[in-house]
Amino acid sequence: MAKAILFDSTRCVGCRECERACAEKWGNPYNDQIAEVEKLSAQKLTTIETHGERFQRRLCLHCAEPTCVSVCPVGAFEKTALGPVVYDEKKCIGCRYCIMACPFQVPAYEWSEILPRVRKCDMCYARQAKGEPTACTEVCPADATLSGDYEAMVAEARKRIADSPGDYQPYIYGLREVGGTSVLFLSAVPFNELGLRTDLPQSPLPPLTWSVLSAVPDIATSGAVLMGGIYWITHRREAVAKAEGRRPGRQKEVRQ
Amino acid sequence: MRRVPVWKWVFIALMAAGAYATYLRAFHGLGAVTHLSDQFPWGIWVAFDVLCGVGLAAGGFTLVAVVHIFNIEKYRPILRPAILTAFLGYLLVVLALMFDLGRPDRIWHALVMWNPRSVMFEVAWCVMLYTTVLFLEFLPVVLEKFNLQAPLKLLHAISVPLIIAGIVLSTLHQSSLGTLYLIVPHKLDPLWYSPLLPLFFFLSAICVGLAMTIFESWHSSRAFGRQLEVSLLGGMSRVLAVLLSVYLVLRFMDLSRRGAIGRIWEPRIESYLFLLEVALMALPALLIFRGHTRRPAVLYAASVMAVFGFVTNRLNVAVTGMERASGVVYLPKWTELAVTLAIIALGFAIFRLAVQYLPIFEETHEENRAGNGAQAEEDYLLTRA
Ligand code: SF4
Ligand code: SF4
DSSP states (O other): OOEEEEEETTTOOOOOHHHHHHHHHHTOOOOHHHHHOOSOOSSOSSEEEEETTEEEEEOOOOBSSOHHHHHOTTOOEEEOTTSOEEEOTTTOOOOOHHHHHOTTOOOEEOTTOSSOOEEOOOTTHHHHHTTOOOHHHHHOTTSOEEEEEHHHHHHHHHHHHHHOGGGSOSOOBTSSGGGOBSEEEEOSSOGGGGTOOOOOOSSOSHHHHHHHHTTHHHHHHHHHHHHHHHHHHHHHHHHHHHHTTOSOGGGTOOOO | OOOOOHHHHHHHHHHHHHHHHHHHHHHHOHHHHOOOOSSOOOOHIIIIIIIIHHHHTTHHHHHHIIIIISOOGGGGGGHHHHHHHHHHHHHHHHHHHHHHSSOGGGTTHHHHSOOTTOHHHHHHHHHHHHHHHHHHHHHHHHHHHTTOHHHHHHHHHTHHHHHHHHHHHHHHHHHHHHHGGGGOTTTSOTTTOOTTHHHHHHHHHHHHHHHHHHHHHHHHHHHTTOOOOHHHHHHHHHHHHHHHHHHHHHHHHHHHHTTOGGGGGSSSHHHHHHHHHHHHHHHHHHHHHTTOTTOHHHHHHHHHHHHHHHHHHHHIIIIIHHHHHHTSOOOOOHHHHHHHHHHHHHHHHHHHHHHHHSOOSHHHHHHHHTSOHHHHHHHHHHHHO
16 A cells, blocks of 8 residues: 655644654754754755745655656665655665756755765655654644555545635645655645745656657667668778779778 | 976876865765755766766767768778777766766666666666777777787777677767756756757767867877878868758757747846857858868867857756756856866876877878888887977
8 A cells, every 4th residue: 555645734833843753763963953954955854944934844755756766877766665765875876866857856965975875755664664654744743744545645635625625725736746746735825835846747757768768779779770781882882893803902991 | 407398287287186186075075075965966077077078079989980881981090089089088987977976986886786767877888888899999009009910800800890889879878968858857948958958969969079070180280290181171070060050950940849949038147158059059160161161270260169069068958057947056166177177187198198109190000000110100209209
């Protein structure tokens, strides 16, 4: 059963307990100074952003067809059947294509380490595999962050919108963005006012490169055949000439 | 004591700065030497050293195709310098990757941990295979120097498949470097983002390959007191002009088809740099079409402009076009520049040495083959000194 996280910004009180629980889980430092910097980083895999009087959580959205999984040359990312997108630091060569390509600008790098790793939320894969809720869900005092089965989360989101339509945008962010994500957002105001991109395509991004990549074997084969053909034609005239003894073989020689 | 010429001091200074930056990179991490960030993870080491480096080496496959596949013999004299440049270029790209990758010690992972869906994976394989092909294409030069006939024969036997493999591989990943950016329609400015990026990268790589060949021939003819093959380069420059025009026409057709053409006139830094890029590609084509190809100085100027146009394009795609969406301003740190400049200087130095000690230019090569190799080479060294 695939899991999901639902974050409801209308309920978030900005207590940052999720930030603290996340830092604890990863063994990252956490203090007032770190809390103040509202930016994802290698130390802060989730953050609360203040937008006027509202709070919006940022974290990896665990896309259904993740860009990071497709771009990584060594397959360090994996979309698990459970929903979380997990990262294997032992494979990573540090090309940072995943950071460059993620549509939500999520993965962060350990820029000051000598042996750096990519860092991002893994939706508490280990906990969820055991049937436990994510660390951030457990500590949320306001039911702003929920986690559970994907269908249940979607149903809960729909119910909240239906129950008090005046309090919500009639839209669940993450249902369709880049083909859907395992993290869903609810909001009272248009999502771009909470710093979320609303101009993303509704279809997944990986096919953009795959449509070209998958043509590579064909292009390579026809290219090779074409080159071979041209070679044969351009060199045949000489071979004929030579056979007829008209020209000395100087040009015949292939050397470089 | 002889006076050390200025360029040697420049070289030493660049190497010293590069060495210091290398030390910082190795012992204090990427953050200490670069202005990269989570918002802007690819800087000039990718934009210049890799994207431009690979492109500037495109003269290699272009000339190999011209001479070997299309069998146009008159270009043979400049084939070897072009292969040497390409081989060096690729080695330097790999060197640059050692700085840029977060875990250069794991560069081999790309060979054993496959992800065929990743463009980066394809680029990694192509770079590795093509560097090997270039090595084999260059090897005969070294073998000839030491007169090793057996391996020469072997290489000769596999030369045709090797040549074809080289052309296919380089074609593939010249365009793959453009494919890398297809995944960021939401980040790359519409002036550059296009589904045709792979084609544009490929076409412009051939252009810059030709331009670099003209550029190099000019320089080597000056440095080694040889006659410039004006007629040779004239023909090549006309092909360059045609390709540049095709490339530019396609770019503009694509812009208008995507409805992005109006953006050219918006007063933004992106538009200015876009126009600069276009001007640097259009001017050389104009110069050549106006029929000034008999004057080496004009040819030279045209090729330099085309090279700069190409570099501007790659920097625009990788830096200018990506900056706005990232929300930060990226300017390279001096240590990033130091590494890049040191790598370029190293390239020039090795090229010079190779030309000095190996039969790169056909003339020497012919003389060596004529029998009295040692004597001929001595004469050659004398005439050049
Ligand atoms: S949000 Fe970014 S890092 Fe997270 S799964 Fe999607 S592409 Fe990967
Ligand atoms: S930085 Fe690591 S995880 Fe990210 S794409 Fe490169 S190899 Fe994969």
